[in-house]
Amino acid sequence: MHPRCSSAGFGSAEAVADAILYEGYLLYPYRRSSGKNRVRWQFGVLVPPAWGEAHGLVDSGVAGSAESPWQQTECLVETPESGVVRIRLRFLHLQRKAVEKRTAGGGHRPVDRVDVDGRTELSFDEAVPREFDVEVPVTELRRGRRVEVRVPGGEDVEVLVDGRGEPVGRVVRRCSPLSASVSVSAEPCRAPFRLLRLTVRVDNTDRTTPAGSRRTEALRCCLLATHTLIAVDRGRFLSLLDPPEWAAGAARECRNVHTFPVLAGEPDTADTLLSSPVILYDHPRIAPESPGDLHDATEIDEILSLRTLTLSDAEKREVRATDPRAAAILDRVETMPPEVLERLHGAIRSLTPARPPAEPAEQAPWWEPGAEPAVSPEAEAVLVAGSLLARGSRVRLRPRRRGTDAHDMFLAGRTARVEQVLLDVDGTRFLAVTVDDDPGADLHQWYGRLRHFRPEEVEPLPEAVEARTGEVQALPGEVEAR
Numbered sequence: 454m455h456p457r458c459s460s461a462g463f464g465s466a467e468a469v470a471d472a473i474l475y476e477g478y479l480l481y482p483y484r485r486s487s488g489k490n491r492v493r494w495q496f497g498v499l500v501p502p503a504w505g506e507a508h509g510l511v512d513s514g515v516a517g518s519a520e521s522p523w524q525q526t527e528c529l530v531e532t533p534e535s536g537v538v539r540i541r542l543r544f545l546h547l548q549r550k551a552v553e554k555r556t557a558g559g560g561h562r563p564v565d566r567v568d569v570d571g572r573t574e575l576s577f578d579e580a581v582p583r584e585f586d587v588e589v590p591v592t593e594l595r596r597g598r599r600v601e602v603r604v605p606g607g608e609d610v611e612v613l614v615d616g617r618g619e620p621v622g623r624v625v626r627r628c629s630p631l632s633a634s635v636s637v638s639a640e641p642c643r644a645p646f647r648l649l650r651l652t653v654r655v656d657n658t659d660r661t662t663p664a665g666s667r668r669t670e671a672l673r674c675c676l677l678a679t680h681t682l683i684a685v686d687r688g689r690f691l692s693l694l695d696p697p698e699w700a701a702g703a704a705r706e707c708r709n710v711h712t713f714p715v716l717a718g719e720p721d722t723a724d725t726l727l728s729s730p731v732i733l734y735d736h737p738r739i740a741p742e743s744p745g746d747l748h749d750a751t752e753i754d755e756i757l758s759l760r761t762l763t764l765s766d767a768e769k770r771e772v773r774a775t776d777p778r779a780a781a782i783l784d785r786v787e788t789m790p791p792e793v794l795e796r797l798h799g800a801i802r803s804l805t806p807a808r809p810p811a812e813p814a815e816q817a818p819w820w821e822p823g824a825e826p827a828v829s830p831e832a833e834a835v836l837v838a839g840s841l842l843a844r845g846s847r848v849r850l851r852p853r854r855r856g857t858d859a860h861d862m863f864l865a866g867r868t869a870r871v872e873q874v875l876l877d878v879d880g881t882r883f884l885a886v887t888v889d890d891d892p893g894a895d896l897h898q899w900y901g902r903l904r905h906f907r908p909e910e911v912e913p914l915p916e917a918v919e920a921r922t923g924e925v926q927a928l929p930g931e932v933e934a935r
Contacts (some may be wrong), residue, residue: 463541463682466717466725468739471746473497473729474543474582474678475778478748481757482764483779484771485577493578494672497544497679497712497730499524499633499657504671507664513710517730526653526681526728527707528714529642529700532688536591539684540653542635545580545677546604546628552576554622566774567622569613573774574624580677581628589637591688594649597638601658604631629673632658642703648691650707653681653728680712681728689723692716692735742796745785748778755797761786830873835882840913842884846871848911850886861906864888868914872903882908 463470476496480489495518500510502522512519530538552574553561567574589598611624634656642648659674683690691697693714696704709728716735717727727733731750740754747757761783764772773780834843842848849868852861869886876882885903887894897903 463684463725464718465738466682466727469717469733469737470543470680470682470727470729472739472750473680473727473731474545475746475748476678476731476750478545478580478678479776479779480749481747481752481760482768482772483761483775483782484768485575485775486771490775494545494547494675494677497524497677498672499544499655499676499679500671501657501659501662501674503660503664504662504666505657515709515711515713515732517711517713517732519711521711523654523656524679524711524730525655525709526651526683526712526714526726527709528651528683528693528726528728529691529696529703529707530639530649530651530685530688531647531691532591532649532685534591536688537686538589538591538594538637538639538651539686540587540589540635540637541682542585542587542602542633542655542679543682544583544679546583546631547672547675547677548579548581549627549673550577550579551625551627552622553625555620561623564622567613567624569621570616572613573770574613574622575771575774577775578672579626579776583631585635587635587637591639591649594637594639594651597636599634599636602631602633602635604628606630630661631674631676632660633676634658642700642706644703645699648700648703650703651683653683655679655681678730680730682717683714683726683728685724690714690716690726691723694735740800742800744789744793745782747782753797755794758786758789758794758797830875830885833874833876835874835884835908837908837911837913842871842908842911842913843874844871847914848884848886849914850888850906850910851912852906852910857910861904861910864904869904869911870894872898875905884908884911886911 473496477493480487484490497517498520500520500522505511505520505522510520510522512521517524532538552564552567554564554567555561563576565576583604585602587598587600606627606629608628609626611626612620613622613624615621636654636656637652639649639651642650655676657674657676662671662674691700691704693704693707712728712730713732714726714728715733715737716723716725718725718736720736727737743754747754749757764783769783772783831844834841836842840846847868847870849866850861850864852858852865868889870889871884871886873885874882875885883905884907885905887898887903891897
């Protein structure tokens with residue numbers, strides 16, 4: 454395996470991969486003293502196998518927050534025999550930053566912090582990004598290929614001097630050696646078309662970490678935020694989230710452990726996958742309004758930026774002393790132009806060109822008879838004192854003494870003809886009637902000027918019901934009114 458080649462790019466997928474690489478690296482308020490920054494490295498942590506076994510890390514689920522000695526990606530790819538699969542392994546390598554103060558004898562002793570001419574350096578864990586590429590022709594995938602990854606350890610010393618140029622301390626950054634392996638293979642799927650199941654497995658192969666060591670020590674030889682970018686020449690990947698129907702069975706058989714692959718790159722492409730310990734949707738992208746990474750993709754950029762601006766001067770000094778990436782966030786937020794901050798407030802991406810409204814169809818007004826097919830007052834009935842009252846029934850009016858219209862009181866004892874049985878939106882029943890001997894009854898019936906009474910305000914008359922049109926239907930859930 455060789456380090457990243459500049460000619461083997463992955464396009465816009467790399468921006469999302471960078472966000473995954475540093476997700477949770479440091480969280481607001483970006484200070485070392487913050488509780489949330491004391492337990493770090495939560496995603497894609499591949500631990501030394503002996504240490505993982507000793508601590509019971511044997512989970513094989515898809516969750517990337519579970520620590521394990523290995524992770525596995527399985528995906529579906531359509532490609533001819535002449536195709537080539539390219540894999541980029543990416544992770545962070547822990548780097549211990551130790552601050553040491555110069556002693557009178559010219560030596561150095563470890564300290565928690567060193568202050569020199571307004572600059573503060575704190576002991577803290579940093580991380581170095583690592584990338585390695587593997588290329589495998591499709592013709593070799595059947596028999597598989599395993600590639601070893603070796604990252605040497607190292608030490609870097611930065612001398613701290615005061616305003617007179619005298620050394621007062623130093624910052625020592627140390628990395629431990631790492632070892633890992635990448636295994637790539639493929640097998641044909643049971644499908645009506647040519648389809649391969651591609652398997653990419655990444656293992657931590659370190660054997661130097663004692664099984665009984667603490668997590669803080671084991672992290673020195675762990676792969677952190679581990680993920681892979683996978684591309685295919687002259688082929689395409691199928692979405693595991695929304696596979697075509699003919700490949701749905703093959704998609705269900707894919708086994709992804711501590712990582713999950715999604716289509717990456719531009720929305721109209723399918724030649725690149727991002728397999729991430731943070732489960733994403735197909736074709737994820739960074740919001741174009743975002744001016745830079747804040748290491749917390751689940752939070753809103755505007756809120757984090759505004760809250761960062763509220764830090765006190767002492768807190769800002771600690772941020773700058775904690776980590777160079779934290780200092781870069783603070784610098785970017787403090788110098789952010791107003792128009793850039795305004796863009797973070799929100800954006801609408803779902804607008805489409807306006808179309809002229811369609812001509813409304815001819816529709817009868819709601820008050821017109823027959824406008825609502827489900828309502829037929831002329832064909833319904835209500836049970837009152839054992840008699841079924843419907844259109845044409847004869848009744849005597851007995852308005853209530855309280856809670857009724859004053860005009861209805863003048864009609865007490867008069868006889869009337871039922872014209873409609875009504876039900877309002879509250880479920881209350883009414884009888885719409887025309888009063889006998891009313892010289893304007895025909896006119897009232899013609900334009901719907903009817904008088905309304907509740908079922909308990911009428912008394913059925915023994916006369917036969919007059920002939921009426923339509924079929925009488927009792928209202929649902931009808932009970933007798935007395």
